Amino acid sequence: MEINSFKGSRILLVEDEESLAVGLEYNLTDEGYIVDWAKDGRAAIKKINSNEYDLILLDIMLPYLNGFEITEKVRLKSPQMPILILTARTSAEDKIKGLEYGADDYLTKPFHLKELLLRIKGMLKRKTWYNHSTGQQRKYFFGNNEVDFENFKCKSGTKTFLLTQREAMLLKYLLDNKGKIVTRKELLANVWQISGEVETRTVDIFISRLRKYFEPDPNKPVYIKSIRSSGYLLNDQNEIQ
DSSP states (O other), rough: OOOOTTTOOEEEEEEEOOHHHHHHHHHHHHHHEEEEEEEEHHHHHHHHHHHOOOOEEEEOSSSSSSSHHHHHHHHHHHHOOOOEESSSSSOHHHHHHHHTTTTTTEEESSSOOOHHHHHHHHHHHHHHHHHHHHHHHOEEEEEEEEEEEETTTTEEETTEEOOOOHHHHHHHHHHHHTEEEEEEEIIIIIOOOOOTTSSSHHHHHHHHHHHHHHHHSSTTTSSEETTTTTTTEESSSSSOO
C-alpha cells in the first residue's frame, strides 16, 4: 500500500449534499487527511476566516454563497490556496467560469474516488514543488512584466494584479523551460498531475488567461506562443532574469 506523504494536510470540504459529503469525509480521513466540512457558503467563509487549510474541495451550487463567490473571496485572502471545484454542471461555460474566478481545477460529478484522490495528491505535490522552486528564485522579469512568485503579485506596464496558484505554477513551468516547446501533455502531467490524454482544454484556458495578463496584444502573443500541433513556447528573445 502506497504511503500518503501528505498525511495530516488539512482539507476544507464544502458540500451541501450530505450523503456525498459524509462519504468523502470518511474516505479522505481514511487517507490520512484532516477534514473540515461546511454545508453551505456562509459556513465555508466562516471556517476559512478562522482556520488554515492546505486545500479546498468546493461544490458550486450551495446555499447563501455559491462556489464562484467563495472562490473569489478566498483569492483575496489567500492567492496560494489550491481550490478544486466539484461540479454537477457539465457545460464548458460553467467550467471556464470556475477557472476564471480562480479555481485551480475541477472534477465533474459523478467522479471516481481514485481520480479525486489523485487530483488532491497532485495539487499538494505541486504546491510543495512550487514552494521549493520559488525559494530558489523569487522574481522574474520578461518584457515589461514582473512576477513575484512568492506572493503572486505581478506588474505588466502600469497594471498590477494577483495570479492564482495554478496560473503561477503554469507560468513558472514555462519560464523554467523558456525557449523550449512544451506540450499540453507535459503541462498536464507536470503542472496538473493528470493524464495528458484528457482535459487539454483546461491548459488552453489557462494559457489564454496568462496572455491577457502579460501580452501587449493577447491576440498576437509575443511571449507565450502557440506552436502548431505541438504546444507552447515562452519566447526567450527578451532576457529573463
